[in-house]
Amino acid sequence: MKSRLVxxxxxxxxxxxxxxxxxxxxxxxxxxxxxxxxxxxxxTTLDKDQIRRIFTMYQxxxxxxxxxxxxVLGSQNTTHQFFSREVLGLFxxxxxxxWNKLVYSGLGEAPIKxxxxxxxxxxxxxxxxxxxxxMSENVSTDINIIHLAME
Amino acid sequence: MRSxxxxxxxxxxxxxxxxxxKLHGFVAQGLIQxxxxxxxxxxxxxxxxxTEIGINASYKxxxxxxxxxxxxxxxxxxxxxxxxxxxxLFLEWQAVSNADWQLKMQLGRNKxxxxxxxxxxxxxHTRPSIILPQSLYFDAFRDVxxxxxxxxxxxxxxxxxGDWDVNFSVGTSPISDEQTSNLLGGPASxxxxxxxxxxxSVYWRPSQxxxxxxxxxxxxxxxxQRGENDAxxxxxxxxxxxxxHMLYQGEHWEFASELLRERxxxxxxIYPGFYSDSTSEGGYVQARYFxxxxxTFMTRVDIYDRDRRDRKGDNLVAMSQGLVPGYFGFMxxxxxxxxxxxxxxxxxxxxxxxxxxxxxLAPYLAPDVVNxxxxxxxxxxxxxxxxx
Numbered sequence: 001m002k003s004r005l006v007x008x009x010x011x012x013x014x015x016x017x018x019x020x021x022x023x024x025x026x027x028x029x030x031x032x033x034x035x036x037x038x039x040x041x042x043x044t045t046l047d048k049d050q051i052r053r054i055f056t057m058y059q060x061x062x063x064x065x066x067x068x069x070x071x072v073l074g075s076q077n078t079t080h081q082f083f084s085r086e087v088l089g090l091f092x093x094x095x096x097x098x099w100n101k102l103v104y105s106g107l108g109e110a111p112i113k114x115x116x117x118x119x120x121x122x123x124x125x126x127x128x129x130x131x132x133x134x135m136s137e138n139v140s141t142d143i144n145i146i147h148l149a150m151e
Numbered sequence: 152m153r154s155x156x157x158x159x160x161x162x163x164x165x166x167x168x169x170x171x172x173k174l175h176g177f178v179a180q181g182l183i184q185x186x187x188x189x190x191x192x193x194x195x196x197x198x199x200x201x202t203e204i205g206i207n208a209s210y211k212x213x214x215x216x217x218x219x220x221x222x223x224x225x226x227x228x229x230x231x232x233x234x235x236x237x238x239x240l241f242l243e244w245q246a247v248s249n250a251d252w253q254l255k256m257q258l259g260r261n262k263x264x265x266x267x268x269x270x271x272x273x274x275x276h277t278r279p280s281i282i283l284p285q286s287l288y289f290d291a292f293r294d295v296x297x298x299x300x301x302x303x304x305x306x307x308x309x310x311x312x313g314d315w316d317v318n319f320s321v322g323t324s325p326i327s328d329e330q331t332s333n334l335l336g337g338p339a340s341x342x343x344x345x346x347x348x349x350x351x352s353v354y355w356r357p358s359q360x361x362x363x364x365x366x367x368x369x370x371x372x373x374x375x376q377r378g379e380n381d382a383x384x385x386x387x388x389x390x391x392x393x394x395x396h397m398l399y400q401g402e403h404w405e406f407a408s409e410l411l412r413e414r415x416x417x418x419x420x421i422y423p424g425f426y427s428d429s430t431s432e433g434g435y436v437q438a439r440y441f442x443x444x445x446x447t448f449m450t451r452v453d454i455y456d457r458d459r460r461d462r463k464g465d466n467l468v469a470m471s472q473g474l475v476p477g478y479f480g481f482m483x484x485x486x487x488x489x490x491x492x493x494x495x496x497x498x499x500x501x502x503x504x505x506x507x508x509x510x511x512l513a514p515y516l517a518p519d520v521v522n523x524x525x526x527x528x529x530x531x532x533x534x535x536x537x538x539x
Contacts, residue, residue, distance in 0.1 A: 049309055050250050058307050060248045067214055074495070076444065089359075093441065094400050100277045103175050105262045105270035106219035106239045107305070109209050110173075 033083055034139050035146040036121075040066065040128040047149040052088045054131060056098050057108050062129060070111035071123050071132035079117060079135045087133070087148070176206035179275040181534030183228075189522035190290075190512055190530060191228035200228035201281070201534055203273055205238065217243045223273055229513060230290040232329035238262075238273065239298060253307040261303040263296055264318045265352035265367040267396050267409055272297075275536040279407070279439060280488050280502050282532060284453035286433030287394065287409050291513035294330045295371070299323055299348050309358075316354040316365075323348055326373075336517030340378030341385075347372045354396070365396035369413075375420060383516075386420030394434075403441050410434030412459075420516070429458040449488040449502070456481045457510045464510075478526040479518045482510040497537050504530040 035051065037043070042064055046054075053059040060068055073080040075092045084092045102108035114120045117134045124132045124143055131146075139145055181201030185191045192198050207221035220240035226233040241259030248254075263269040271277040272288060282290075289296070301322015308315050323345040331343040352367035369392035377385050394411040411434055417427045433455030440448045456462045457480045464480020488502030509523040 053250065053309065058248075058253045059250060060245065060253075061214060063249070065214060067211075076495075091400065091402055097277070100274070101270055103173075103209075104177070104205070104207065104221070104274040104277060105264065106207065106209065106221060106241065106257075107262070107264065107270065109211075 032135055032137060033079070033087065033133060034136070035087070035131070035133050035148065036124050036139060037132075037144045037146055038124055038126075038128050038130045039142060039144055041131070041144060043146065044144070045147040045149050048087065048089065051148075052090070055088055055111065056090075056095070057102055057111070060108075066129045069127050069130040071114050071120055071127075071130060072111040073117070073120065073133075074113060074115070079133070082135070083133045171211045173209045174206070175208075175539060177203065177274055177276065177536065177538040179203045179534055179536035181281060181532055183281070183530070183532040183534075185528065185530040187523075187525035187528040188506070188509065188512060188530075189229055189519050191230065193229070193519075193522045195522070198228055200226050200233075201532060202226040203275055203536075205274065207238075215245050217245070219243065225273060227290065229333075231293045231333070232327055241303075251308055251310075253305075255305045257303040257305070258301075260298060260300045261320065261322075262298040263320070263350070264303065264305065265320070265350050265369070266394065267365075267398060267407060269296065270298075274538075275500070275534060276498055276538050279437060279449055280451070280486060281500055281534050282486075282502070282504065282530065284409070284435040284437070284451060284486075285482060285484065285511040286435055286453050286455035287411055289511050291333050291511070291515055295324050295326065295345060295348075297324065299350075300325070301348075311358065312355070313358040313360075314356040316352075318350075318352045320350045321348065333513045334515050335375075335383060336514035336519075338382035338517065339375075340381045341383065342376045342378070344374045344376070345371070346374050352396075361400045363396075363398040363400075367394045367396065368392065369394075383421065384419050384423055384425075386425075387416075387418040388420070389416040390414070405439040405441070407437045407439075408435065429460070431455065431457050432459045445492045447490040447492075449486070449490070451484075451486045453484040453486070454481075455483065455508075455511055475518050475520060476524075476526070478508045479510055479520075479523075480508070482506065482508040482512070496539055497535075499533070499535050501533045502531065506530065 041062055054068055055070060062068055075096060081092055084090055084095055099110035103110045114123055117136055120132045120134055124130045182197060183191050183201045184197040186195045191200055203225055205221055205223040209219040211217050221238040223238045224235050237260060239260050239262050241257040241261050243255055243257045246254045268278060268283055272283060299320055299322030303320040306317040326343045326345055332339055348371040350369045352365060354363055354365035356363045371390045373388040375386045377383055390413060392411060392413040394409055397408045399406040412430060412432050414430045419425055435451055435453035437451035461480055464477030467475050467480045468477050484504055484506045486502055486504045490498055490500045492498045506528050512523055
């Protein structure tokens with residue numbers, strides 16, 4: 001009986017450890033996600049509400065009236081999933097629903113999808129007014145990194 | 152209005168820069184059977200009349216002006232007229248777009264943005280089910296509820312309370328002969344005209360929550376001019392609708408509910424001097440469970456009473472001297488469904504409906520008591536959909 005209790009306890013401990021390690025992983029990811037823009041974009045700091053309005057396509061122009069070009073990764077991409085939940089505060093399916101409504105009712109346009117973070121970096125480098133996100137640490141100097149303002 | 156469309160067509164044919172033009176579309180084919188009812192076909196057999204195809208384009212003329220249009224081919228059997236149509240086609244002027252406000256105006260044929268699923272009700276992969284809850288998304292009334300030829304104003308803002316959407320539209324919809332007989336019944340050979348349509352809606356997403364709450368209003372007038380050998384008479388119809396909308400989106404669960412109350416006033420129509428003023432009530436509660444990115448399960452209960460003072464349809468029986476059964480006074484529907492995402496842009500959806508009553512079956516004014524002779528009936532559907 002005693003040994004069974006020990007086994008149960010150690011299993012519980014393992015599960016707790018696993019959950020804990022997941023949490024730390026999320027935290028370390030959070031510190032690495034980079035919101036990036038083309039150098040033509042003046043903004044250097046954005047708060048979460050504004051980022052959400054940009055990625056849900058409600059705000060389509062920058063303050064200097066330059067059009068915003070939004071790039072995103074696919075719904076199954078883990079970087080996208082992380083960005084969607086942690087930065088925008090939306091589940092990826094909610095974003096899909098918002099974009100579908102825009103595209104198929106004519107209300108607006110959806111962001112442009114790219115396949116990889118490498119492609120994201122290339123597009124952001126080339127397209128004036130563009131915004132996107134990557135998990136990579138080494139973002140080159142010809143791309144702007146946006147500071148996330150804490151609320 | 153025709154000249155507006157011509158103008159928009161000209162805009163469409165202007166030389167375009169590749170990056171400014173966006174093209175999307177969808178193709179879906181299904182199999183459907185509504186036994187013991189005329190919902191899809193009069194004979195109630197399994198049918199392939201569940202086809203939805205669409206292609207749309209959006210072209211940015213400049214920072215503030217945009218043209219968008221969608222053409223569709225639909226076949227839903229008796230549910231609505233079959234064929235090609237312009238789903239929407241408008242010129243949009245974005246007056247304001249900044250960090251806190253967005254204000255847009257659309258001139259042309261625009262979509263109904265006022266209910267949860269109204270703006271994409273013909274786009275299969277955006278719907279929770281193949282057949283939408285008939286209390287609100289009454290298929291026989293579909294063409295009129297799709298949107299209007301006129302003006303739509305769309306406002307969006309955010310403040311410390313959350314995100315706000317405010318929509319207003321004014322205009323009318325063209326009503327085809329087939330749609331007329333869908334609404335009024337076979338003997339109607341005259342012209343039904345949509346005289347006016349005002350709609351307003353407001354949606355609120357409280358900040359830091361997964362909720363969205365909304366309210367919408369509709370005020371529409373129709374006029375009827377009798378034709379030759381017409382069983383009906385010149386008449387007027389007024390619809391005034393208030394609806395409440397709710398959506399909760401959690402990680403694995405989504406709950407949606409829409410409730411409506413609609414006042415319908417009929418003048419003349421049936422015989423000169425006829426007058427009827429009744430208020431219908433209905434609504435649904437729907438839950439979806441996202442098992443994983445591939446599988447979604449859906450369940451829903453939808454209820455509708457044609458007259459809140461005659462929920463069992465007793466007056467209907469009395470007024471028709473027994474010709475129209477009482478179950479035409481309501482329609483309650485329980486639905487179970489599954490969606491299976493086979494690939495990135497490919498989905499298979501299936502569902503089963505158990506229905507009590509026939510109050511939302513066309514024609515509306517002169518019920519089809521021959522094909523709808525059952526108080527309880529079933530429906531199932533299966534649809535494969537692709538989009539890009």
